[in-house]
Amino acid sequence: MPRRSPLRAAWAAAAAALSLAAAACTTNPVPVPSDGTSPAGPEAPTVAARIDAGLTLPWSTVFLPDGAALISERDSALLKVVPPGGSGPAATVGKVPDVVPGGEGGLLGLALSPDFASDRFLYAYFTAQADNRIARFRLDDRGGRPVLGAPDVIFTGIPKASTHNGGRIRFGPDGFLYVGTGDSQRRDQPQDRNALGGKILRLTPEGKPAPGNPFGHNPVYSLGHRNVQGLDWDRAGRLWASEFGPDVDDELNLIVPGGNYGWPMVTGAPHREGFLDAKVVWPSTAESSPSGLQIVGDTAYLGALRGQRLWVVPLRGDFAGDPVAYFTGEYGRIRDVSRAPDGRLWALSNNQNPDFVLVLSLRR
Structure with missing residues (x-):
């Protein structure tokens, strides 16, 4: 499969040697590294x-x-x-104020402060009347039950629409908040460095552009995205992101600072000058539409919405191997995948009326 070139010439030479795009229906083995060792197999759920x-x-x-x-x-x-x-029924902690749901918008991603033990901050990404925004709340403990405090809105202006609202937020190993946004059906947004749509943003815990961002005092960390709903880091600290394609080419991307991932100019891995190739490409969005992403060890786990399955992708450095599908059509749309403190995965179903949590154990 052809590949795109990255933005910087120096990185392009390395990427040309290492880049590997995958499709669910094609052979895409994880290459044996130069030290001759073999990659470990993925942990099956x-x-x-x-x-x-x-x-x-x-x-x-x-x-x-x-x-x-x-x-x-x-x-x-x-x-x-x-x-x-999961030892008892769910209880309501509180309602996030000023949420205006509609289409794919509403109360979306959550993240806990890296210093939660001391500051008790919960962060939430949600759709408001005029935009998508991020607020943080103190989550107090009263008698062993969490209680939601008043919102402190720390970031506003992310464009909203009935679809393509992004919504995943996650604190990285560097202590900064990473935010996946969508293009909000505005195709001019993803390639504009000064626009917030179609980006991965990197913010301080107070909602300011994080120091060291690639475009100066600008929250943008990477651009050229269509709709990012999955973010996680591998054991070496590399950021990976899942992204919805249009009617073709859902993606798993390895994110580099300042990288341009092509939308709306290109999708997948067409080897176009100035853009970065996806590491995994699902040509049929009916098989994927990847939302939540969790990496455990050397394996990425992605929930598929239209595909109604869990995709498992082996990772080795900058490489991604063949995706393997589990539970196809058994549990409906899978919105999120997260790792519990006991090491098991929690997968959230969507549109099952009512929805449920699927708890998954991992084994080799």
């Missing part, structure tokens, strides 16, 4: 439990220090808490 917590359109999960799971519901704007290990 098996169903350990199903938690019928009475959820409605859950979107994101974070885990509190005691192991309880905090889950956002897109349309209701409610935060629900499930006891550790």
Whole structure:
């Protein structure tokens, strides 16, 4: 499959040697590295439990220090808490104010502060009346139950639409907040460095552009994205992101600072000068539409919406191997994949009425 060139000439030479795009229906083995070692096989998921917590359109999960799971519901704007290990029914923590749901918008991604033990901050990405924005809340503990404090809106102006609102937020190993946004059906946004749509943003915990960003005092970390809903880092600190294609070419991308991933000029891995190739390409969006992303060890786990399955992708350095599908059509649309403190994965179903949590154990 042809490949695109990156922005910088120096990086292009290395990327040309290392880049490997994959499709679900093609052979894309993880290359044996130059030291001659063989990559470990992916950890396969098996169903350990199903938690019928009475959820409605859950979107994101974070885990509190005691192991309880905090889950956002897109349309209701409610935060629900499930006891550790799913040992009881979900309870409502609170409703995030000023959420205006509609289409794919509403209460979306959640993230806990890296200093949660001391500052008790919960971050939420949501659709408001005029934009998508990020607020943080103190999550107090009263009698062993979390209580939602007043919102402090730290970042505004992310464009909204009925679709392509992005919404995933996650703190990176560097302590900064990374934000996946969508193009909000505005095709001029992703290639404009001064626009917030179609980007991955990198912010301080206070919502300012993080120091060291590639375009100076600008929140943009990478550009040329269509709709990013999955972010995670591998064990070496490399950032990976899942992205929706149009009617073709869903993507798993390896993100570099200042990288341009092509939308709307190109999709997938066509080897166009000035753009970075996707590492995995699903030519048929009916097989994927990847949303939440969780990396464990050398393996990426992606929830598929239209594809109604869990994709498992082996990673080795800058390479990504053949995606392998699990649970195809068995549990409906999978919105999010997150790792619980006990090492198991929690996968959120969507549009099952009611929705549920699928708890997955990993084995080689």
